[in-house]
Structures are given as structure tokens and as C-alpha cells.
Amino acid sequence: MDRSAVAERLEEVLVTELGLDADKITEEANFEEDLEVDSLGVVELLMALEDEFGVQIPDEEAENIGTVGQAIDLVYGKLES
Amino acid sequence: MDNAVDPDGAEMQNAKITGWGKCLPPASLSNDDLAQIVDTSDEWITTRTGIKERRICHVDVSDMAAVAAQHALAAAGLEATDLDLVIVGTCTGDSTIPSTASKVQEIIGATGCAAMDLNAACSGFIYGLVVGTNMIRAGTNSRVLVIGAEKLSYHLNFADRSTCVLFGDGAGAVVLEPADSETGVLATELGLDGTARSLLEIPVSGTQGERRPPDPETAGITMNGPEVFRRAVTTMGDAAVRVVEKSGLTLDDVDLLIPHQANTRIIDATARRLRLDRDKVFINIGSYGNTSAATIPVALAEAIEQDRITPGDVIVFAAFGAGLSWAAATVRWGDRVTPVATSDAALPPTDRTAMELIQPNIDFFGLGAR
Numbered sequence: 001m002d003r004s005a006v007a008e009r010l011e012e013v014l015v016t017e018l019g020l021d022a023d024k025i026t027e028e029a030n031f032e033e034d035l036e037v038d039s040l041g042v043v044e045l046l047m048a049l050e051d052e053f054g055v056q057i058p059d060e061e062a063e064n065i066g067t068v069g070q071a072i073d074l075v076y077g078k079l080e081s
Numbered sequence: 082m083d084n085a086v087d088p089d090g091a092e093m094q095n096a097k098i099t100g101w102g103k104c105l106p107p108a109s110l111s112n113d114d115l116a117q118i119v120d121t122s123d124e125w126i127t128t129r130t131g132i133k134e135r136r137i138c139h140v141d142v143s144d145m146a147a148v149a150a151q152h153a154l155a156a157a158g159l160e161a162t163d164l165d166l167v168i169v170g171t172c173t174g175d176s177t178i179p180s181t182a183s184k185v186q187e188i189i190g191a192t193g194c195a196a197m198d199l200n201a202a203c204s205g206f207i208y209g210l211v212v213g214t215n216m217i218r219a220g221t222n223s224r225v226l227v228i229g230a231e232k233l234s235y236h237l238n239f240a241d242r243s244t245c246v247l248f249g250d251g252a253g254a255v256v257l258e259p260a261d262s263e264t265g266v267l268a269t270e271l272g273l274d275g276t277a278r279s280l281l282e283i284p285v286s287g288t289q290g291e292r293r294p295p296d297p298e299t300a301g302i303t304m305n306g307p308e309v310f311r312r313a314v315t316t317m318g319d320a321a322v323r324v325v326e327k328s329g330l331t332l333d334d335v336d337l338l339i340p341h342q343a344n345t346r347i348i349d350a351t352a353r354r355l356r357l358d359r360d361k362v363f364i365n366i367g368s369y370g371n372t373s374a375a376t377i378p379v380a381l382a383e384a385i386e387q388d389r390i391t392p393g394d395v396i397v398f399a400a401f402g403a404g405l406s407w408a409a410a411t412v413r414w415g416d417r418v419t420p421v422a423t424s425d426a427a428l429p430p431t432d433r434t435a436m437e438l439i440q441p442n443i444d445f446f447g448l449g450a451r
Contacts, residue, residue: 017353040129040346043307047314047350059308 006076009052011068017048027069035068049075096217096225097265097415100159100256102152103382104145104230105369106138106428110435112246117436118448119242126246131345135249135370137234137435140428141175143184145252146230149378150189151426157256158421159224161189164256166222167196168213170205170229170374172403173236174198185228195222202281203341203402205229205374206253207271207410210398213257214266225257229374236283237442238301240449247343248302249370253378264415267395268327270320273406277312280305281403297446313347313401318354320409321399325355328411332356334395335411339384341400342366342376351399363389373402385418392416 001009007027014020020035031037037045042065046057049071055078065071111134112123126132138145146169154161167182174181182196201208206229213225230252239245285299317340325332332355340348345366352362363384372379377398384390392414399409 038129039307040310040344043311044346044350047311051354 001079003072003076006053006079007072010049010072010075013048013052014045014068018044025068027067027072029068030066031068045071053079055079094218094220095260095262095265096214096257097260098255098412099258099415099417100153100155100157100420101378101382101385102149102154102156102254102424103379104148104152104252104428105379106136106140106145106250107431108137108139108433108435108438109134110137110249110439114436115246118443119239119245120449121242121246129344129346130247131364131366132246132370133367136251137438138232138250139431139433139438141184142171142173142230142232142252143175143181143188144428145232145250146171146181146185146228146254147188148426148428149230149252149254150185150226150228151424152382153226153254153256154189155422155424156420157258159256161191164191164224164226165194166213166216166225167191167194168199168209168225168227169197170199170201170209170227171231172200172202172205172373173232181230191226201273201374201402201406201408202404203343203371203373203376204271204400204404204406204408205402206377207269207398207400207408208406210255210257210266210410211269211271211408214269217257217259223259226254227257227378228252228254229376229378231373231375233302233371233373234439234442236300236302237439238297238446239439239443240446241301241303242449243306244302244304247371249372251369251372251375251379253375253380253382255378255381260415264413267330267411267413268324269408269410270324270327271408272316272320273404275404277405278403280309280312280405295445301446309405310344310347312405313343314350314354316405316407317341317347317399317401317409318351320407321351321355321397324409324411325397330395330411335361335397336394337384337389338362338397338399339377339380341402342369342380343371343401355397376400390414390418392418
């Protein structure tokens with residue numbers, strides 16, 4: 001799966017599983033500040049990504065996810081390795 | 082023993098739920114009430130938890146447990162003297178010596194039968210259901226009362242806004258009786274991860290260490306919310322899927338999920354793992370908050386009252402709690418969804434408001450910065 005395919009699926013997860021507004025989702029959008037995802041929402045995001053992509057995201061790596069683009073990079077990196 | 086068949090292939094006796102009852106104390110504490118004393122708001126609590134109000138008990142756990150038990154006995158058409166085992170799932174009992182079950186047994190008049198407390202925190206009701214079921218399957222008991230009852234308000238620290246909004250008081254009960262193997266409890270799973278026990282705890286709540294005076298710093302509930310959330314969804318969801326599979330059923334066969342009511346978002350995430358639409362999930366957390374071991378039997382009683390269960394339905398119970406414990410069970414409901422009789426058992430009335438009832442907690446723990 002190339003990065004743009006990961007991005008497309010991830011953005012779909014954000015809309016269908018987390019109920020985020022598709023119009024506000026950009027790679028630069030910060031989950032907590034721009035998308036108003038609260039602390040439990042971050043946990044829901046991690047679980048949704050693990051389910052969708054079949055990857056494991058430990059807490060220490062999860063802390064690096066601030067923006068949508070960073071989430072895409074993390075998942076893409078895991079699928080590559 | 083998943084399908085109630087013994088190794089020789091002979092059909093074994095199973096256990097089914099023949100009575101159900103609940104007891105919620107009358108005093109209600111709303112989110113707006115809490116916002117008067119805690120730095121929080123109805124919007125904050127509602128979006129994060131789904132809770133709108135919770136009940137605060139003016140009497141004891143055993144009083145609520147006994148009222149729920151009397152309704153369950155009436156629904157089953159039994160007298161207390163018919164019982165041969167009483168299990169009280171609780172982590173907030175009246176006393177540790179003797180057990181809370183002894184008080185419940187005394188109140189309902191089931192003198193002489195076996196009675197015990199069972200502490201698996203929020204998983205306590207399902208743990209009790211499984212123990213009671215297997216006592217019936219083993220042939221040692223035939224009329225078992227399983228109660229989940231809690232008075233978590235006793236431990237609420239209103240200086241900790243992350244936990245004090247979550248919990249409430251209540252009790253629910255079921256009666257278990259023998260059944261053929263096709264109905265009743267089909268498959269069960271109990272588990273616990275002791276390495277995660279500090280994620281949700283009352284740091285000082287027993288005899289650990291040396292005797293010391295009560296300390297507000299260690300006598301309240303503490304919780305790592307995000308981590309408990311993540312583990313709850315995973316363990317509760319996975320256990321629910323496994324008990325459905327162990328029952329020889331598929332997720333499409335599930336008619337109703339009755340999950341532990343800790344957080345609407347945990348319930349939603351669990352339902353997603355089970356691929357269940359929300360109309361197949363029973364949710365009443367808005368009215369009562371997290372009443373620990375009481376949530377599932379209270380929800381079951383309300384599901385029946387609201388005609389959400391019909392004969393032959395496949396119901397899944399799933400819970401997680403401090404420990405971290407988890408539990409799940411599939412039940413094929415029998416042919417009766419109406420009570421044999423009704424009881425007028427009720428708690429003594431009170432004029433005290435929820436705000437008055439929590440004042441001793443405020444006096445002990447203090448209040449946080451606002």
C-alpha cells in the first residue's frame with residue numbers, strides 16, 4: 001500500500017469511526033487543537049487504526065501523533081517495515 | 082465446560098435466569114449539581130461518559146441488595162427459604178466481617194443457606210453468575226440468588242474531577258435455576274490481569290501495610306482513564322466475541338448486548354468490535370452512571386421491563402473492572418419474560434438530597450480548585 005492509499009483509508013476511518021468532519025481533515029490538522037479530539041478520542045483513534053491496518057501502536061509511539069499527517073506517517077512506516 | 086455436555090456425552094443440567102430485580106436509591110445527583118462543587122460541566126461529563134445523573138444511597142449496600150433480591154425472588158415465583166446459595170458481587174460491602182451476604186440473607190429471610198461475597202469489582206455480577214451456574218451444573222445447588230450491589234458513593238473524592246463524576250449506587254439481582262442444556266447460560270469467560278491492578282484502585286482500602294489513620298490522599302478512587310479505556314474495549318470486546326464463538330453461534334445471532342455501563346464510548350467501541358448496531362445494545366448509563374457490579378443486573382431488569390428481550394433471545398453480558406478483571410457470558414433466554422409475581426419491597430423513604438448525602442465525602446476529602 002503506498003502512502004496516498006494509507007492516507008485515504010485513514011481519513012475514512014476518521015470520518016466513519018471517530019465521527020470527524022471530513023471538511024476539516026487535512027494533513028496539517030492537529031487532532032486535539034483543530035479536530036477537537038479529546039484524550040479518550042486519541043485512544044479511540046489508536047484502536048481504530050490498529051483495527052483498520054492490523055498494526056500495533058504502543059503508547060510511546062502514540063505520543064508522537066499530533067497531526068493527521070503524523071498518523072499517516074506512523075501507520076505507513078509500520079506497514080513498510 | 083462450554084456446552085453443558087460432560088465427557089461421556091451425557092447431557093448435563095444447565096442454569097437459567099428465572100427471576101430478575103433491581104433497586105436504585107431515590108436521591109439523584111445531576112451533572113449540574115456536580116458542576117456547583119467540581120470544576121466540570123454537564124457538557125464535559127456527557128460527551129466523555131454519557132452520564133447525566135447518578136443515584137446516591139441513603140442506606141446500606143445490603144439494603145439495596147435485599148430489595149433487588151426480593152423483586153428477583155417474586156419474579157421467579159420463589160420464597161427466600163427456597164434458596165440454597167446467595168452470592169453478593171460487591172467491592173463496597175457493608176462490612177468485611179461478617180460478609181455483606183450474611184446481612185442480605187438475614188434481611189430476606191433465607192436463613193441457613195450458603196452465602197458469600199464475591200469481589201471482582203465491576204465484573205462481579207458476571208463472576209457470580211458463572212459461579213452460580215457452575216454450582217447448579219455440578220448438581221450441588223439448585224436455587225441460586227446472584228446479586229450485584231454497590232455503594233461507590235462512599236469512596237467518591239470530589240476533589241478529583243476525573244473520577245467523582247463517574248460512579249453511582251444501586252443493586253440488581255437474578256435467580257438461577259436448573260434448565261435443559263438448550264437454554265440458559267451457554268458459554269462463559271472469566272479473566273483478570275493482575276499486572277494492571279494499579280490502573281484503577283483505592284490505594285488504601287484494606288489491611289495492606291501497617292494500621293494507619295484514614296488519609297484523604299489514599300482513600301479515594303484513582304484511575305488511569307485512557308489506559309483503562311483502551312484495555313476495557315479490547316478485553317471486554319474480545320471476551321464477548323469468544324463467548325459467542327464458544328456457544329457455537331455467530332455475531333449475527335446476538336439479539337442483545339448488555340454491557341457493563343462504565344462509559345458510553347467504551348460501550349460504542351465494544352459494539353463496533355462485535356459489529357452490532359446500537360439498537361442491539363442496552364444502554365442506561367445516562368441515568369445511573371457506573372454502579373460497578375450492579376450495572377448488568379440493573380440493565381437486565383430494565384431491558385425486560387422495556388420489552389427488549391423476547392423468549393429464545395441470545396443475550397451477551399460483558400464487563401471489565403478493577404483488577405483488571407473481565408468477564409463475559411452468552412445466555413439463551415427461556416420462554417418467560419414476565420414475572421411470576423411482583424414484590425412491593427422498597428428502600429425506606431428519605432428526605433435527604435444527594436447533595437446532603439455527599440457532604441461527609443466533601444468534609445473528608447475536601448474539594449479541588451475551581
